[in-house]
Amino acid sequence: MSEDPSASRRSRMGVSLPQLRGLLEAASAATLPDATPRPAPGFGLAVLDDTLLPGTLHELQAVREADGAALAGFALGAAQRLAGGRAIVWVRQDFLDAEGGRVHPPGLAEIGLDPAAVTLVRTRDVMGVLQAGLEAARCRAVGVVLIEPWGETRALDLTASRRLLLAAHGSGATVILGRIAPPPGPSAAETRWRVSAAPSRPEPANAPGAPAFRVELLRRRGGAPGGTWCVEWNRDRNRFEERGDLAGATLSRAVVPLPADRSALPGTGRAAVRRTG
Amino acid sequence: MPPSGAPGEPPLVVVGRIDSGLRLVAVDARAAALGLEPDLGLADARARVPNLAVAEADPERDAALLERLAGLCEFFTPLVALDAPDGLVLDVTGCAHLFGGEAGLRGRALARLSRLGLQTRAAVAATPDATRAFARFGDGGVIAPGDDEALARALPIAALEAPAATALALARAGLRSLGDLADRPSRVLSARFGAPLVVRLGRILGREDTRVTPLRAPPDCLAERHFPEPMTQTEAIEGVIEDLVRSVATTLKGRGLGGRRFEATLFRVDGVVRRLAVETGGPAREVASVIRLFRLRLDTLADPIDVGCGFDAVRLAVPETEPMAPLQHGLDGRGVEETDMADLVDRLVTRFGRERVLRFVARDTHHPVRAAIAVPATVAVARRPWPEPEPGNPPTRPLRLFEPPQPIETLAEVPDGPPLRFRWRRVLHEIARAEGPERIAPEWWRDGESEPTRDYYRIEDAEGRRFWVFREGFYGESAERPHWYLHGLFA
Numbered sequence: 140m141s142e143d144p145s146a147s148r149r150s151r152m153g154v155s156l157p158q159l160r161g162l163l164e165a166a167s168a169a170t171l172p173d174a175t176p177r178p179a180p181g182f183g184l185a186v187l188d189d190t191l192l193p194g195t196l197h198e199l200q201a202v203r204e205a206d207g208a209a210l211a212g213f214a215l216g217a218a219q220r221l222a223g224g225r226a227i228v229w230v231r232q233d234f235l236d237a238e239g240g241r242v243h244p245p246g247l248a249e250i251g252l253d254p255a256a257v258t259l260v261r262t263r264d265v266m267g268v269l270q271a272g273l274e275a276a277r278c279r280a281v282g283v284v285l286i287e288p289w290g291e292t293r294a295l296d297l298t299a300s301r302r303l304l305l306a307a308h309g310s311g312a313t314v315i316l317g318r319i320a321p322p323p324g325p326s327a328a329e330t331r332w333r334v335s336a337a338p339s340r341p342e343p344a345n346a347p348g349a350p351a352f353r354v355e356l357l358r359r360r361g362g363a364p365g366g367t368w369c370v371e372w373n374r375d376r377n378r379f380e381e382r383g384d385l386a387g388a389t390l391s392r393a394v395v396p397l398p399a400d401r402s403a404l405p406g407t408g409r410a411a412v413r414r415t416g
Numbered sequence: 417m418p419p420s421g422a423p424g425e426p427p428l429v430v431v432g433r434i435d436s437g438l439r440l441v442a443v444d445a446r447a448a449a450l451g452l453e454p455d456l457g458l459a460d461a462r463a464r465v466p467n468l469a470v471a472e473a474d475p476e477r478d479a480a481l482l483e484r485l486a487g488l489c490e491f492f493t494p495l496v497a498l499d500a501p502d503g504l505v506l507d508v509t510g511c512a513h514l515f516g517g518e519a520g521l522r523g524r525a526l527a528r529l530s531r532l533g534l535q536t537r538a539a540v541a542a543t544p545d546a547t548r549a550f551a552r553f554g555d556g557g558v559i560a561p562g563d564d565e566a567l568a569r570a571l572p573i574a575a576l577e578a579p580a581a582t583a584l585a586l587a588r589a590g591l592r593s594l595g596d597l598a599d600r601p602s603r604v605l606s607a608r609f610g611a612p613l614v615v616r617l618g619r620i621l622g623r624e625d626t627r628v629t630p631l632r633a634p635p636d637c638l639a640e641r642h643f644p645e646p647m648t649q650t651e652a653i654e655g656v657i658e659d660l661v662r663s664v665a666t667t668l669k670g671r672g673l674g675g676r677r678f679e680a681t682l683f684r685v686d687g688v689v690r691r692l693a694v695e696t697g698g699p700a701r702e703v704a705s706v707i708r709l710f711r712l713r714l715d716t717l718a719d720p721i722d723v724g725c726g727f728d729a730v731r732l733a734v735p736e737t738e739p740m741a742p743l744q745h746g747l748d749g750r751g752v753e754e755t756d757m758a759d760l761v762d763r764l765v766t767r768f769g770r771e772r773v774l775r776f777v778a779r780d781t782h783h784p785v786r787a788a789i790a791v792p793a794t795v796a797v798a799r800r801p802w803p804e805p806e807p808g809n810p811p812t813r814p815l816r817l818f819e820p821p822q823p824i825e826t827l828a829e830v831p832d833g834p835p836l837r838f839r840w841r842r843v844l845h846e847i848a849r850a851e852g853p854e855r856i857a858p859e860w861w862r863d864g865e866s867e868p869t870r871d872y873y874r875i876e877d878a879e880g881r882r883f884w885v886f887r888e889g890f891y892g893e894s895a896e897r898p899h900w901y902l903h904g905l906f907a
Contacts, residue, residue, distance in 0.1 A: 205843070205881055208816050212907020215815070226757050240816030240905055244776035244788035248802040249811035250907060254776040255802075258793055260764055261772045274763055280756035338848065338880040342810060346851030347876040349810045350907040372907070375807045 182220055183378030184370060190330045190359055193221050196304040196314045198328035200357070202335065204319050207239040209336035211287075212250065213352045214315050216372045216379060218283040219252050221313040225282025227252075228275040230260045232268050232289040239319075250350065251374040265294045269303075276306035276314050284314045301327040331358040337369050340382070349373065351382060427465060431458050432473035441473045445535075475501065486631050487689040488528065490681065491729055492521060494638060497544075497628035503551075505544050505628045512540075514642070518558045532687050544628050545619035549575040564622035569595030576616055582609050594620060635733035636673065639663040646685045646726025653682065653727060654714065658707050660732035665701045674699025674740030678706055682721070683729040690721060695770060696762045697794035699740035705759050712766045761793045770794055778802045783859050784872075784903065785819055812854070812874070814884040814904025821901035824885065831891040834873040838885065840902050845877040853887075868898075874906065882906035 182188050191197060197217075201210040218227055229242070244254035260271045265288045272286040286303075288295060300316070304327045307314045316328065333355040339348035350372045356365030370379040427447035431438045438458040447468070452461050462468055478501060486496045486504055492515065495507035508521060515521040518540045529536045539550035541559040546568055550559060553575035559567055571594045573586050586609075591597050597605065597617060606614045618624040639660045647653055657680050668675060676699060682690040694709040714721070764773045774790040778800045781787055791797055805811065826835035834850035852873030860867070868889035876882045884904035891898060 208814070208905035208907055209881070211815055215907070225753065228760075240814075240818045242776075242790075243784075243814055243817035243904060244778070244790075245784075245803065245813040246811065246815035246817070246904070246906070247776075249805045249813045250815070251805070253802070254778070254788065255799060257776060258761065259774040259776070259790060260768065261774065262768060267768065271764055271768065274767070275760060278756055278760040280753040280760065336880040336882065338878075339810070339876060339882070341849050342851070344851070345849045347810060347849045347874050347882050347906070350882070351880060352907075353880075374805060374811070 181378065182217070183373075183376070184368070184381055186356070186366070186368060187217070187370075187379060190356060190362070191217055191221065192329065193223070193313045194311045195307050195329040196300060196316065196327060198300075198316045198318065198326055198331045200321055200331065200333050201317075201319045202333065204239065206335045207235075207319055209350075209352055210317050210319070210334045212350050212372065213332075213334045213354060213370075214285055214317050215247065215250060215252055216350075218285055218313075218315060219377065221315075222256070222282030225312075226280055227257045227283045227285065228260060228271075228278075228281050229257055229285040229287070230262065230268050230271045230275065231287045232265065233261055233263055234289045235287055236261075238289065249374070250372060251377055265289070269294060269299055272314065272316075273302055273306055276303055276312050277310050278312065279310045281310065281312045284312055285317065286314065287317045289319075295321075297325045297327060304328070328358075329360050330356065330362075333357055337382070340371065426467040426469045427452070428469045428471065429458075429461060430471050430473050432475075478502070483631070484689070485529065485532075485534075487681075487691075488683070488687050489525065490632075490689070490731070491528070491683045492525060494632070494634050494731070494733070495628060495630045496632075497630050499548060503548065505547065507628050507630070508540070522558060528687060542622045543619055543625045545616065545626065546622050549620045568621050569593060569598060571620070573597065575620060576613060578609070578613055578616075582613065585609070633735065635679075635735045636737045637664055637667050637671075637675070637734040638731065639667070640729060640731035642729045643727070646728045648723050648726040650714075650721060650723060653721070653723075653730065654711070656730045657710055657732065658703075660730065661706050661710070662703050664732055664734055665703045665706070668701040668734065668737065668740075672739060672741065673737040674701045675706075675734040676700075676736040676738055677734065678710070679733045679735060680710065681731045681733070682727050683731075685725050685728050688722075688724070692717075694762070694766050695794060697758050697765070698796075699738040700758075700762070701740065702755075702759075705762070708759075709762055709766045712763055716767050765792075765794055781859065782856060784813070784856065785817070786859075787813075810874075811906055814882075814906045817904045818902065821886070821903040824900050824902045826885075826900040832871075834875055835885065835900065838900065838902075840883075845881070845883070847875050848878045849876040850874070856886075872903070 182191065199210050199214055201207055231242070242259060244257075247254045247257065260275070262268050262271055268286060268288045272284055275281050275284045295316075295318075303314045303316070306312070335353050337351040337353040339351045342348050351369065352372070353367060353369050355367045359365065369382040371382050373380050427450055428444040429440050429447050429452060430442040432441040433439075434455075440452060440454050440456045440458065440461055442454060443452045447465070450465050452465060458470065482498060482500065482502065482504070486498055489496045489504055489506055493506050493508050493511045497505040497507070499505050506525070508518070512518045512521045515524050522538050522540055526536055526538055537551045537556045539547050539554065539556040539559065541547040541550050542561060542564045546559070546564055549568065549571055550556060553571050554567070573583060573591060573593065575594060576583075576597075578586070586597070594617065598621060602614045602617075605617075615624070619626060641656055641660065647656070660680070661678070664675070664678070675696065677693060677695050679691060679693045682692070684690070692710065692713050694706070694713050696706075696709070700706060761773055770792040773793045775793045776788050777791050777797050778788055779786055780800065822840065824838045824840045826838040828835045832853075834852055835847060837844060837846050839845070850873055852875075853871035854873075856870050856872060858867035858869065870886040870888055872884060872886040874882065875885060882905070883902055884906065885900060885902050887898050887900050889898040
């Protein structure tokens with residue numbers, strides 16, 4: 140129906156409608172932001188700046204369920220820097236709400252993250268978590284996708300993580316996969332971290348201080364072997380700060396020091412193997 | 417009307433419990449021929465006709481069926497109203513020519529319904545009330561414009577559907593048809609029988625017109641396609657939906673509107689109606705993104721579309737629209753980013769449902785649980801600023817919250833102090849640091865006055881995990897020791 144009028148117009152104006160459309164598309168494509176180059180996050184800690192790169196997949200693990208909140212805190216701190224003002228999509232499995240508590244938005248504001256920037260997606264099962272995570276990771280408007288599945292996640296295999304990685308590469312979004320006590324297995328993640336809570340620097344009157352985490356770099360694709368750092372999240376400056384004092388203080392305790400092969404920790408025998416491979 | 421059986425079968429009656437007795441609610445043609453009629457007791461009916469087939473009335477399923485039939489009739493016009501319990505009113509203004517005139521439309525509607533095994537009567541007339549009267553008390557058919565009043569005069573008094581006492585009084589007065597009644601002065605009639613009777617009479621005679629209230633409000637924007645032959649390929653149907661989206665988008669653009677909800681209705685030849693709806697978070701008319709949502713919807717259907725013997729019409733309606741200005745992207749790409757994000761939310765909503773894609777909204781209350789709510793991301797809500805954290809202070813609200821709070825066993829040094837150690841989920845935590853109490857009084861205007869006050873403590877155990885615990889009530893307030901609960905986890 141619209142063919143005839145456009146033909147007559149073409150004869151009048153000398154430019155065809157498809158040509159004009161082409162011009163417009165080329166112009167709009169030129170204004171689109173390029174997906175790949177994003178500013179370095181600037182975590183305030185050299186090792187994090189070198190490893191927690193935007194536009195790829197990172198895996199965070201907590202050994203115990205009780206460290207789930209620490210994991211979320213570290214992930215959100217990192218997410219805030221990595222998002223660079225873009226949206227944050229947080230995908231959680233329903234069961235987590237009962238098991239680890241539901242997301243408390245004022246708490247997000249308290250660690251310096253604007254709750255309005257977060258879109259929460261709740262799904263029933265692991266497949267839903269992956270689908271939603273993948274969908275979000277493919278979107279260029281998304282800065283960070285935080286994915287929290289629950290429990291024994293066989294569905295989260297190498298193929299699934301590779302899909303997430305490819306989606307992240309394609310869109311420039313950073314995907315952070317938070318898992319609690321995951322079974323050992325291959326993953327396409329760029330880096331793999333173990334996060335646990337660390338004692339905070341006390342405030343006056345022995346009150347708990349700013350969030351502190353012990354993070355251990357378990358694996359880094361094509362990079363140097365890992366190490367352990369104690370970091371504190373500084374909300375006012377929006378960055379992590381290393382806690383040298385804490386590392387020293389905690390090393391004197393009996394439970395904390397890790398043997399080189401980490402055989403003393405439960406379930407880490409295979410982690411050491413994984414690190415080399 | 418219930419389907420009547422083959423010639424050899426016994427007459428069928430439907431019974432319901434009326435005034436603690438089983439009475440006939442409906443009868444089929446053969447039962448009616450034997451003199452049975454509704455409101456007769458079942459025992460009486462059995463006495464007269466021993467071999468009765470009896471079915472129990474189920475008004476709820478009847479209503480559901482009627483609604484389904486209404487959906488089916490939307491094939492003919494988007495304005496279909498229920499005339500409960502057993503009728504439908506179709507406003508066919510401007511639709512009849514598509515189906516070969518009013519007679520053709522009536523014929524096709526009857527054919528469609530009879531294919532489901534239903535016996536129906538249908539009439540086409542000028543006003544809804546006249547149509548009802550002609551269909552139920554006349555011979556039905558198509559009443560030509562202008563003939564309304566003349567034909568309606570011949571209808572019996574019963575067509576008024578007046579209360580039994582009125583009907584009896586009218587019969588005693590020797591008034592048999594509507595014509596007899598119409599000749600009387602309306603003032604006398606309304607003085608004797610009340611105004612509603614006169615109003616109804618005027619409506620049936622076509623002197624006064626009323627609007628029908630359709631089951632579904634007529635959409636702001638609509639496009640449909642009828643096929644000469646039923647379509648049996650899913651791909652072809654997807655193609656038709658795409659075409660319709662394009663045509664609707666053009667209309668929306670012309671009016672400066674965007675759709676918030678798009679509904680595709682597929683009419684199958686055998687009367688099955690299938691609806692597919694997609695919602696968007698903001699006004700949308702971008703063809704590609706709406707089509708993408710429909711594809712996603714088709715892919716994620718729990719029960720895929722059964723093509724069966726084919727679909728013969730597809731309609732795309734936009735029931736919810738909002739003004740939408742033409743969009744111009746800024747050079748920095750921010751606008752693109754916003755539309756990309758809105759598209760993502762729409763896709764997630766289509767896949768997981770609107771209750772599962774959420775955004776947080778702050779609320780003005782000190783109650784920890786009510787301080788924030790999660791609302792569907794597609795709902796527009798006024799933004800309220802989040803409380804600014806105090807510089808230099810550690811977080812005072814946890815990252816995760818347990819609702820309901822989890823009971824813990826505690827050991828406190830002093831009655832009003834923080835616990836020394838506590839047990840949660842069978843694990844004992846030694847407290848290394850603590851701060852508190854932060855006393856949070858209940859909102860008596862919501863919870864009532866019996867809700868105890870809570871003393872909250874921020875505590876940290878020896879391994880560095882930070883918790884938010886509270887004591888409910890005070891020591892010494894009652895004989896029982898106050899209970900402790902864990903309410904949240906800090907990072």
